[in-house]
Amino acid sequence: MSGTSSTSSTSSTSDITGTNGIKGTAELLARVEAAQQQGEQALAGAPTTADLKAAEAELLGRKSALAQLNTCLRDLTPEDRKLVGQAVNDARAKLISALANKKADLDAVDRARALQADRLDLTESLRTTSPSGVIQDRGHLHLVTQTRDELEDTFVAMGFSVAEGPEAETDWYNFEALNMPPAHPARGMWDTLYLKLGAPETVLLRTHTSPVQIHLMENQKPPIYAVMPGRCYRRDTPDARHLPVFHQIEGLVVDRGITFGDLAGTIEAFTEAFFGPGMHSRLRPSYFPFTEPSAEFEVTCPICGGDGCRTCSGSGWIELGGCGMVDPEVFAAVGIDPEEYSGFAFGFGIDRLAQVRHGIEDMRILLDNDLRFISQF
Ligand code: FA5
Numbered sequence: 001m002s003g004t005s006s007t008s009s010t011s012s013t014s015d016i017t018g019t020n021g022i023k024g025t026a027e028l029l030a031r032v033e034a035a036q037q038q039g040e041q042a043l044a045g046a047p048t049t050a051d052l053k054a055a056e057a058e059l060l061g062r063k064s065a066l067a068q069l070n071t072c073l074r075d076l077t078p079e080d081r082k083l084v085g086q087a088v089n090d091a092r093a094k095l096i097s098a099l100a101n102k103k104a105d106l107d108a109v110d111r112a113r114a115l116q117a118d119r120l121d122l123t124e125s126l127r128t129t130s131p132s133g134v135i136q137d138r139g140h141l142h143l144v145t146q147t148r149d150e151l152e153d154t155f156v157a158m159g160f161s162v163a164e165g166p167e168a169e170t171d172w173y174n175f176e177a178l179n180m181p182p183a184h185p186a187r188g189m190w191d192t193l194y195l196k197l198g199a200p201e202t203v204l205l206r207t208h209t210s211p212v213q214i215h216l217m218e219n220q221k222p223p224i225y226a227v228m229p230g231r232c233y234r235r236d237t238p239d240a241r242h243l244p245v246f247h248q249i250e251g252l253v254v255d256r257g258i259t260f261g262d263l264a265g266t267i268e269a270f271t272e273a274f275f276g277p278g279m280h281s282r283l284r285p286s287y288f289p290f291t292e293p294s295a296e297f298e299v300t301c302p303i304c305g306g307d308g309c310r311t312c313s314g315s316g317w318i319e320l321g322g323c324g325m326v327d328p329e330v331f332a333a334v335g336i337d338p339e340e341y342s343g344f345a346f347g348f349g350i351d352r353l354a355q356v357r358h359g360i361e362d363m364r365i366l367l368d369n370d371l372r373f374i375s376q377f
Pocket of ligand 1: 210242248250288319320322323348350352
């Protein structure tokens, strides 16, 4: 009411007596202001929605102080009627707004109370005994989830951010933007599961995490330093080293002046940070349509520490994934100028990493939910 009431103190007021025995416009305006202040206090102090409803009727209803003040208007001069009428309307509007805010607050409290009342306690104590007397252990994160969390922590400590993308992708993100136009022979590197959506073979379950690179570069200007973990799908027959549903983590760096040396150095730094001191990496030439040059990267066999064992076929090295410098065609697909920026990408299997790290002979056991296996990690 500040604006209106200060105007009132300087404006000329007619000295009339209203139907309620109120004298003068200045007094009417003061009463409007008082009604508003008392109303705001009453609303702020309403402890429940029921109290708020009662306060609403009292403050804004037909018998409210503001409604009564309105009845005095007819005794005023036209100018003063306008002045006081405006003040009453303003006060009403402020009370309505205060009422809405308070209602939202009380509704939130009611909702939280209802949720609390409905809450189901799904946690188990560390050890419980079932009615039949069997001792049950509390569950914990699956080995693959633990490995993914550890990988994220390692890359975050190296300055990377973590991004995610959709598992159902269009052909554009999984293939075309990654420099694999329709009928490109490299598409055969990934046995793809298509979804019956849209035109045939246009929507699919992503075969790798590389499409998240495209989403990221579309949405973020360089510099980009990100890793992208997630679930992938391939029409691979399950065997000791393959699952049709598995996990990868992708890495992408785009900045000015990024070189192949940065790629090799980053992989080496990661290898040491994740596997521990004395563990190293090496790159072997390879081919991926979205990187040029491309490489497979290998790390010291975590089982034998490089001495040679059955897991690494005596070589002392274990292949982890693919990597390379981002192909200029990929930059073109997302509108990044390859003259200004360069970058590298890498990607490897999280399940495969867990497998080699823990010497798990057959990867299929990761999906068996056999507690004798799961509880070892
Ligand atoms: C790729 O998927 C590329 N997108 C990797 C990449 C990213 C290269 C960025 C260059 C730049 P590849 O098909 O080789 O590459 O798969 C990478 C890793 O995923 C494999 O080394 C393996 O660890 C894991 N992997 C692939 N298929 C399966 C599967 N069926 N089950 C479990 N792990 C798998």
